[in-house]
């Protein structure tokens with residue numbers, strides 16, 4: 001969700017005004033995905049590197065997470081959304097950690113959209129914590145190194161149990177992944193939008209999905225093989 005700072009600067013406002021405006025785009029994206037039957041939406045709200053920002057900006061972001069959770073959790077629950085926060089939450093205040101845990105508990109049985117908020121998240125962190133969890137089991141004698149394969153590794157990562165992401169969207173015009181879901185995005189289609197996050201609305205999201213729908217995903221097969229497979233599956 002890039003471009004909040006520039007959106008604010010263009011309006012001679014403090015950067016934090018851009019983050020506040022960005023909450024509106026979060027709401028639109030979540031509502032759109034829930035309505036359209038998207039299985040999972042993962043939003044990169046705060047990276048493990050974002051602590052380097054000015055203390056006042058970090059503090060406003062933390063306040064926004066807290067107040068948004070307080071305001072929106074009931075509505076998410078009524079709409080059958082399952083909320084999860086991925087990342088190292090131990091660095092958050094006790095109040096925010098408790099709020100997150102309560103929202104996750106309230107929505108854990110919901111079967112609709114899986115909404116994952118990546119907060120104090122980094123793709124490398126995710127890979128390292130998965131590796132550490134396997135190493136601990138090996139050290140305890142509960143696992144043989146030869147039993148470790150991609151499936152077992154995946155089961156220790158933050159999005160375990162969810163389908164691999166089909167589409168990655170980065171707003172704000174930069175074309176990089178910036179330590180997002182490094183393990184999970186091996187076959188994800190990448191889409192870069194020039195729109196600044198507070199301007200990213202349903203039309204922008206639809207444009208990204210249309211672009212995605214025009215692509216041929218090959219997963220290592222040839223283009224001809226993919227066409228044959230899709231004919232055999234009734235064009236799905």
Ligand code: FPP
Nearest residue numbers: 001002003004005006019022023045065068
């Ligand atoms: C990146 O834009 C955005 C962030 C670091 C924060 C994203 C947070 C929100 C949209 C608000 C709260 C979210 C939730 C889930 C409640 P930037 O600041 O790097 O923008 P710039 O590149 O223009 O400076």
